Amino acid sequence: MPHESPPAPLDGEAAQRELRRVADDVLPALIARFSGGGLGELEVRHGDWRVRLRRADGVASTVGPREARDGRAAEKERRAEGDGGHADRSMVTSPAVGYFQPGEGLDVGRSVRAGDMLGHVDVLGIRHDVVATSDGMLGRIVVEAGEAVEYGQELARVDGSPSRPEQA
Amino acid sequence: MFSRVLIANRGEIALRILRACRRMGISAVVAYSEADRDSRAVQMADEAICVGPAEARRSYLSVASILSAAVVTGCDAVHPGYGFLSEDDTFAEMTRAHGLTFIGPPPEVLERFASKAGTRQLLGRQGLPTIPGSDGMLRDDDHALAEAERIGYPVLIKPSAGGGGRGMRLVRSTRELQQALTICRSEARAAFGDDSLYLEKWLDDNRHVEIQVIVDRYGNGVHVGERDCSVQRRHQKVVEEAPTPALDAAQRAALAEDAVRAVVAAGYENVGTLEFLVDAKGDAYFIEINCRIQVEHPVTEMLSGIDLVVEQIRIAAGEPLGYSQADVSLRGHAIEFRINAEDVEHDFRPQAGPVTAFTQPGGPGVRMDTHLYAGYEVPPYYDSLLGKLIVWGPDRATAIDRGRVALGELVVDGLKTNIPFHRALIEDATFLEGRFTTNLLDRVGSAAFLAAAAGAES
Numbered sequence A: 001m002p003h004e005s006p007p008a009p010l011d012g013e014a015a016q017r018e019l020r021r022v023a024d025d026v027l028p029a030l031i032a033r034f035s036g037g038g039l040g041e042l043e044v045r046h047g048d049w050r051v052r053l054r055r056a057d058g059v060a061s062t063v064g065p066r067e068a069r070d071g072r073a074a075e076k077e078r079r080a081e082g083d084g085g086h087a088d089r090s091m092v093t094s095p096a097v098g099y100f101q102p103g104e105g106l107d108v109g110r111s112v113r114a115g116d117m118l119g120h121v122d123v124l125g126i127r128h129d130v131v132a133t134s135d136g137m138l139g140r141i142v143v144e145a146g147e148a149v150e151y152g153q154e155l156a157r158v159d160g161s162p163s164r165p166e167q168a
Numbered sequence B: 001m002f003s004r005v006l007i008a009n010r011g012e013i014a015l016r017i018l019r020a021c022r023r024m025g026i027s028a029v030v031a032y033s034e035a036d037r038d039s040r041a042v043q044m045a046d047e048a049i050c051v052g053p054a055e056a057r058r059s060y061l062s063v064a065s066i067l068s069a070a071v072v073t074g075c076d077a078v079h080p081g082y083g084f085l086s087e088d089d090t091f092a093e094m095t096r097a098h099g100l101t102f103i104g105p106p107p108e109v110l111e112r113f114a115s116k117a118g119t120r121q122l123l124g125r126q127g128l129p130t131i132p133g134s135d136g137m138l139r140d141d142d143h144a145l146a147e148a149e150r151i152g153y154p155v156l157i158k159p160s161a162g163g164g165g166r167g168m169r170l171v172r173s174t175r176e177l178q179q180a181l182t183i184c185r186s187e188a189r190a191a192f193g194d195d196s197l198y199l200e201k202w203l204d205d206n207r208h209v210e211i212q213v214i215v216d217r218y219g220n221g222v223h224v225g226e227r228d229c230s231v232q233r234r235h236q237k238v239v240e241e242a243p244t245p246a247l248d249a250a251q252r253a254a255l256a257e258d259a260v261r262a263v264v265a266a267g268y269e270n271v272g273t274l275e276f277l278v279d280a281k282g283d284a285y286f287i288e289i290n291c292r293i294q295v296e297h298p299v300t301e302m303l304s305g306i307d308l309v310v311e312q313i314r315i316a317a318g319e320p321l322g323y324s325q326a327d328v329s330l331r332g333h334a335i336e337f338r339i340n341a342e343d344v345e346h347d348f349r350p351q352a353g354p355v356t357a358f359t360q361p362g363g364p365g366v367r368m369d370t371h372l373y374a375g376y377e378v379p380p381y382y383d384s385l386l387g388k389l390i391v392w393g394p395d396r397a398t399a400i401d402r403g404r405v406a407l408g409e410l411v412v413d414g415l416k417t418n419i420p421f422h423r424a425l426i427e428d429a430t431f432l433e434g435r436f437t438t439n440l441l442d443r444v445g446s447a448a449f450l451a452a453a454a455g456a457e458s
Helices: A012-036 A057-062 A071-080 B011-023 B040-044 B063-072 B089-097 B107-112 B116-125 B141-151 B174-192 B249-265 B297-304 B308-316 B396-409 B419-425 B440-444 B446-457
Strands: A041-046 A049-054 A091-093 A098-102 A117-123 A126-131 A136-141 A154-159 B004-007 B027-033 B047-052 B077-079 B155-159 B169-171 B197-201 B207-215 B221-233 B236-242 B270-278 B284-290 B333-340 B357-359 B366-370 B385-393 B411-413
Touching: A098 B063, A117 A154, A117 B063, B004 B011, B004 B063, B011 B027, B011 B040, B011 B308, B011 B366, B011 B385, B027 B040, B027 B063, B047 B063, B063 B077, B063 B089, B077 B308, B089 B107, B116 B284, B141 B155, B141 B174, B141 B197, B155 B174, B169 B174, B174 B197, B207 B249, B207 B308, B221 B249, B221 B297, B221 B440, B236 B297, B236 B419, B249 B270, B249 B284, B270 B308, B297 B308, B297 B333, B297 B366, B297 B385, B333 B396, B333 B419, B385 B396, B396 B419, B419 B446, B440 B446
Parallel strands: B004 B027, B004 B077, B027 B047
Antiparallel strands: A041 A049, A091 A154, A098 A117, A117 A126, A136 A154, B155 B169, B155 B197, B207 B221, B207 B270, B221 B236, B236 B333, B270 B284, B333 B385, B357 B411, B366 B385
């Protein structure tokens, strides 16, 4: 993260604005980036403020295994105890709560590139794109067409990602 | 009756709603954000569905995500709890548009009571005394200054859309008003997406007394007495009790009867709360209505035996009230202590992190509504409420004694909480004598209050 030279001290109103900007824009963006990457801790300094994010999964997994209530819960457990839901870039997850519809000709074995549209999740009639997060081959589609999905749920897997040479 | 309810909230209130659904034989689905994956409500739910990331705007405040979750899980109603979408008439309207029932007032009722200034006028016309205030919303700074002169300082600046004390400022002079307007506007815009403000006369040494009402859609309404919420810190309630020590039985009954008569006449529906300020003479002025379940509702449940969440669900489903005022009896005295993750020694700064140990108090007349468990990690994204300790006794003195014992038993380790504040409060002479006013803590300073309590103990 690039460091910038600190700006001049802020007056009350400007400080309010700055705080709002950090809370509304910077923090969500940082959290999104953080959960998308494999980082364990991230600290950003800018002028008067400093934000530090630390992954809590280590703590969460020490809570201990609980009885799985159903398949979906078991899936959640698996992800919660892994290295963080979105850290595994080969996993394509749902961007929203709704009904999943795979794209046309979305067959296992097809090669995909990061950014390719793999389908969409229908949220009350509005389509939210499902996008591949890595290059590779479509390994499997976990969810059937028309099935209800929750936010962050695994939809498909992209295997043999060239960005992960250990699997190549 | 509903067959399946989506609980669109988190923390202790999600559990509270879950329990009410269970009691009624309704299955419940808990909607949660990624940050609440390990919450107790999710663990206990019949089914849980992740609706979005930690950021509330994209999960608990996302109308599309919440409604989509209700649709895909086959729910026929949504309970919004408090905060988040609970008083959002657009959300209630959208809920109905998707063939679901909003558990709360119907959208047109929410809309009628959405503006605080408008509600004051509406209920003023039904005979409730209202606090002197600005004529509608403040158009600009000049209008604000002119209205403040007319009402007379001190005045309270309040956001029209708000709640929970955010965007509110007490000002005592023209200069303070000019400075505060900008801050209040930006706070209101950030918190509620609406920066309209109004002014209200500030009564020094006032008490906050609120009346709980239940009204069905057929115009049958009862009150369930009042709650005194005068122990506040920066306009945030910390302790609530009933009956109020500020009024005698006749005054309490008169206020409650006036309140329920006015809201029924104004077309209110479902469970709601009318908030009043009571001055040193015992005169009450209506300030605002809360069209939802409140954090402090257990106080009223302890006195009346009425399950207010069940009543919300029944009325939203179209059931008639089924009882009258004569059937409502209020017994004894109850006090609620809000247990917050706050560092009392450092300006009550909100805390987050793992709870390493948790021991819940018990015994006769002791109730604890909380989502805590040992090993739970308090996320940093939401409000700091960890739970509520409610004590009941046949009289105030017994309730206080039970409160003292229960606060002594309560253990929350791993992060700082405001339990030390409550332990100090329950030894404080002003509180014991029932003379607390809403500005007392801020006037003496919470730190000074704690220091004085510590000094008195040693």
